[in-house]
Amino acid sequence: MNKLWILFGALVLAEIGYPLTEGRARTGLVIATVVIGYVVSVAHAWLTRGPRTAGLLVLVTTGGGLLVEAVGRTTGYPFGDYDYTAALGPRLLGVPLVIPLAWTWMAWPAWIAAGRITAGRAARTAVAGLGLAAWDLFLDPQMVSQGYWQWHTSTPALPGVPGIPLTNYLGWLLVAVALMALLGTAPQRGPYQDAPMYAMYLWTYASSILAHAVFLGLPASAAWGALGMGLVAIPLAVRLWRS
Template identity: 35%
Template structure:
């Protein structure tokens, strides 16, 4: 019930983000609700201690990757954060690490719903599912001037190498979650719902809410994240029908 309430509140905050003149503050609120909701749903699926361990490991991994990234350009490319997101530790906004944690759990659960019997499948699909989210995330954060690329690339200013870095870090994230949760193949409808809601809301935002709209990002991100969400729900419906 807590996870569901947090998910509904997150949706309301996302709607407000498109209507309210303070999108940065509301974006941070969405991430906090995302992280809290993911932790609540993961607790139901894997027990509280294991959920906290998995969430904490992903947050720490995401923070470390960002901390290294802003100093060395690896693994994402040469970029830097503005001073708009606070608090920051070592030049990395804390909210960014929490976003890694929330969506890391959601992407792993989505992959586990698609390939519950295969650890390799969960890791690969989870890494791709999490990287698909960045097709939305980077263009949106660039719009808000939350970070900048020193050498802009072809995808709305994002270098192609950034996605290779995301895939690498996401693979590590999936391995950590798969190792730490009680049952890596356990289905969490709540976490899959978080992933699905993020896919839908970001698609709607880029297609019709943001000013100006961006059909390219809406299409690229919507198809990529939507495919993983669709596969997860399809596998779940099939399993329920077979029972």
């Protein structure tokens, strides 16, 4: 478990470096952050729940993420009419390889966070789906502003966040809940050592607000993300504080 904390520290350093760099260096940090986050999430699933759950996590969120992104960019459903630029490197089925890794990176902390603040599989599935989808209130504005992907039709959009249609966020919520429903078929026993995932979810929340509001010039997405992801992050922080 100590190695997970070391990797988490590396992720934090990579994210701190993101607003301090530009061009290829910044893109390199994006890819490094996703890869490290992916390794931490899958490794945590393996160490705490075993290889069966870790395998299910990869199958559902990495494989499922790739499939839904490939369908999405081809058909426009369920996210809207969008496509990736060449900035994020090699693709599979038209999707940069780093993208499905990102689904897994944040799906697992969202699932773990939801398990701490809910009771029952249905409630956990819904809250975990919300917790993952709300992350996109930060992710898409940041990535679109850097030219990593773009929408061909971007209206209607959230106030202050142009270039991203509302259909995207609704699509994220639909897909996220579906993925969490599948992930919920894994055995659920405990107690587990889940502190690294709580830390990852809360760090992502707090650091994204700060980065968007102060360093990236994206105050509207800072506000929307604080509101949306806060629906899970704030109850989680309160629960951890009281325990």
